[in-house]
Amino acid sequence: MKNILIVSGHTNLNNSVANKKILEELRKRLPNAEIDYLDKLYPDYRISVEKEQEKLLKAEIIVFQYPVFWYSMPSLLEKWMEEVFQHGFSHGSTGDKLKNKKIIVSLTTGAPKEAYNNIDDFLNPIKASAKLCQMEYIGSVVTYGVSYQIRNDKGKEIEEKAINHADRLIEMINNV
Ligand SMILES: Cc1cc2nc3c(=O)[nH]c(=O)nc-3n(C[C@H](O)[C@H](O)[C@H](O)COP(=O)(O)O)c2cc1C
Structure with missing residues (x-):
């Protein structure tokens, strides 16, 4: 089995349904x-x-695991990347420590699928960063429509979607 690092970018998992369940399954x-x-x-x-x-x-x-906040990553994950992906470590003429590592983006959204023309467009900054760091971008796993606003009525449905999300993510990992 390959060494896997799952970076959870949720800013407060105590106040999460979807990401919490996905991470429990993983x-x-x-x-x-x-x-x-x-x-x-x-x-x-x-x-x-x-x-x-x-x-x-x-x-x-x-694996970057996060809820979409403002069509992007939550601030905590953004800060983690800004600080940890340092010039000379991940990129730059002497920075090749992430070379050939694989990256998978795993995200949840509040809005339904129909609200997104192509969610992959929003992942372009991550794909470009991966390229700069000579990493291999494998793909994304997305679960739509798990808004925190519906969690009281649809908690069970969100948990089922989260289990299905974990299935798809594990399959992608196994195929790397
Ligand atoms: C500050 C904030 C910004 C958000 N921005 C978006 C957004 O841009 N697009 C979207 O589809 N959902 C957005 N959402 C909804 C979250 O993506 C959704 O609640 C989350 O994926 C649910 O996962 P959780 O149960 O693990 O918290 C936002 C939520 C918060 C709190």
Whole structure:
């Protein structure tokens, strides 16, 4: 089995249904994967660059797991990437530490699928960053329509979607 690092970018998993359930499934079904719960590790947003870079060095497959916030990644994951993907580490003439590592983007949205013409367009910054770092972008796994506004009425439905999301993500990982 390859070394897998799942970076959870949710800003507060205590207030999550979809991402929490997806991560629970992944923890059960990929027991050897390392799950990086950024909200638990860095509630103050003070990220340990050294520790995070060590985790990246060990990983062969890196998964970004997050809820879409403002058509992008949550601030915590954005900050993690800004600080950890350092010039000379991940990119630049001497920065090749992420070279040939695989990256998968795994995300949930509040809006339904019909609201997105092509959600992959919103992933272009991640794809371009991966290219700059000589990483291989494998693909995305998306679950639409799991808004926090409907969780009281549709909690069960969201959990089922989350299990299906974990199935698709594990299949993508297994095919790498
Ligand atoms: C600050 C904020 C911004 C959001 N922006 C978007 C958005 O741009 N597009 C979208 O489809 N959903 C958006 N949502 C909805 C979240 O993506 C949705 O609630 C989340 O995927 C549910 O996952 P969770 O149960 O793990 O929190 C936003 C939610 C918050 C709190």
